[in-house]
Amino acid sequence: KQEVTQIPAALSVPEGENLVLNCSFTDSAIYNLQWFRQDPGKGLTSLLLIQSSQREQTSGRLNASLDKSSGRSTLYIAASQPGDSATYLCAVLGGGSEKLVFGKGTKLTVNP
């Protein structure tokens, strides 16, 4: 059974700092890994999707990496802003499965 873990559960940083969020998964047989953002009381917004054959994806100030063999991914946020404050969720789509398995998320607070 696939399990996804995100560390830390919460993170508070000053504005302008670069930061890394971590995600690990137990079964390396995945189609892809996705990072989502969730604002309080809202649904999920897709940020980045990395296919299992890829090593990283970039979108603006966000960079996500994937090391499938070790079951790890990181989300790097450059020059953080207060508007980046949200919960970031990592999810993996298993090989041969429709099931997207989520971690519990990292709650990020960027202080002005």
Added chain:
Amino acid sequence: DAMVIQNPRYQVTQFGKPVTLSCSQTLNHNVMYWYQQKSSQAPKLLFHYYDKDFNNEADTPDNFQSRRPNTSFCFLDIRSPGLGDAAMYLCATSGRQDPEVRHFGDGTRLSIL
């Protein structure tokens, strides 16, 4: 804009009183999913429809049912809500052109009195 719409955004019901949550989509996607997300927890897949085929997760309680009358709409019915069913319910879709991408609605937050 094409999107996934959930109604209502907030729903309050009484313990044991049936409640229905609604999801509609303008993306013409063939797959629709329902997730339950409790506070500070990971979203948990309850079930999904692949076209008209219903796929239930093994650990989804019998109290939860779903209907998909057409491509655009999908409903989540909770027959006898308990206090433990208070959560955010998220609807998502995926389409044939990009089946690995999930498009989420804004969710319905369900409270039980």
